[in-house]
Amino acid sequence: MSTTSAADGAENLIPLLYRVEEAMQLLRLSRTVIYELIRSGRLRSVKEGRARLIPASAIREYLSLLEREAA
Template sequence: MATIAEAQPQRMLKVEQAAARAQLGRTRMYELIKTGEIQSVKIGRSRRIPVEALDAYVARLVDEQCQAVA
């Protein structure tokens, strides 16, 4: 039987989780956060990436590449 937390989709990811989801390395993900290409939030000493921020980054990449080809 699933708990309430397991039944709800994750809204924020750890840096390592976001990197894995985007098929990037942990170091590259931290670089993207540092440059502001991916938004993140700090909760205490932990850094989290909203799923929407990761989706927005991917959408921007697709848009930029589509415009470069056109």
């Protein structure tokens, strides 16, 4: 019988949305650069209440864009 609860499994989930601070760490970019990327449309984001959130898919798309531009 497994002793793992639903709460224990939650820490293994990959987030679908990242706060700006988390995106900064993932991409190793400054807050200013992240907001400039959002303003320019190179990095998609959504708003939930007052929070600006960046979908995981938007981070993947941005990385793909960088790879295409480097080729």
